[in-house]
Amino acid sequence: MHDAIILIIEDDEDIREGVRILLEAEDYMVIEAENGEKGLQLLTEDTDLVILDIMMPGMSGLRTCKEIRKVSRVPVLFLTAKAKESDKLIGLMAGGDDYLTKPFSYAELMGRVKALLRRYRTYQGKEKGETSRYLERSDIRINQDYNEVFVRGEETELTDIEYQMLLLMMQNPKKIFSAQNLYESVWNEPYFYNCSSTVMVHIRKLRVKIEKKPEEPVYINTVWGKGYRFGSRSEV
Template sequence: MNIQNILVIEDDPDIREGVRILMEGENFHVEEAVDGFEGLRKLSADIHLVILDVMMPGISGYKTCEEIRKKSNIPVLFLTAKDKESDKLLGLMSGGDDYLVKPFSYAELLARVKALLRRHLIYDKAGVEKQEQEETEEWIEWKNIRINMRTNIVYLNGREISLTEIEYKILLLLMKNSGKIFSVQNLYESVWDVPYLYTSGNTVMVHIRRLRKKIEQDPQNPKRIVSVWGKGYRFEKNG
């Protein structure tokens, strides 16, 4: 089994050490960075996941995540001392996949890390194989959107678009079940593969918003991924 590499960007040495010991005990290889600048220098194709602090000197975790997203779609898990919903939304809007509020339990941290890596492994493998599979795999197509059912290939108006693994999984789930209403809890547990918490609704909302910006002609007036008031979301194949 190949060892997976985790980059921990955190200015608190005690937290860095604790995370490193935990992850190395689970056979992960850990790279450490004391701030966003060092973290961006250490970011490479060999890194499989980033654990990123929000409040750091020099460059914030939000800005660091935005820079990571210019280079990579690897999972980013935020660690934050801020527990306001607006702060969590900022993290997700900057490109984060999930977040934990300090203080957190190491058991919860490990569960989030493993869930993110598990999804990314499937996504990454699909990306490597997509050239060979593109002509043979099944596709779903509704009007100007075409999505491969096994690889992370999505076309909009005949042009391939770049989706994160979570955006891809949300779109695939909704398109495969066009017209079906998915509650926020059902979406979260199906895509994130962890139990739903009361704060998870905002996580879903932010990723839906990001996905709409990529596939909707008018994201403020979506015709494809529509909200069903009080119930959830559904994909409109005739939208």
């Protein structure tokens, strides 16, 4: 039995083959697609991770990711030849969870893959039992057993990163989390200066999903010069 099912969407056959060989050596089942259209056809509810090239002819990786997000919360690891911070942020805003710049090493690839799979399995949660643990603050309610989030009574779909960030802040209301605190707690990776932009993008995406007016946040507040904290304006 394979440890995970990974879908590679990459138009470069040599890169696909190289990544497949590395992943199969770790006992992952690998499914390959040479373009976004075929990748979407091969995506199933059993897919555990998508490795997606940004620069592809036809349907781009960014558009493919947006289509994936319409039907699945599976983690998406972008492969990009562009190292600019702005290009990476565009990928994250399109719905990606992480990115890897070409060329990359075996250690870099496997580190990102294993981290994303670990978080996704945590997000999926354990088997449903007879009782559920709830965490409720203001108008947000989290079912911690099923990893379900309800905002003002409506179920809200979050990615695993967004869920982990929200859960962490709700478990520690009014505590100020720096970008480094959030990154090291949620991503479980060492923090570097440019990681602050990654945190900022995910905070922005989370606000869009839970705030009535994302530009005037009530739940996820910025404490200028320090970081972020959970709490209604009346509590901050």
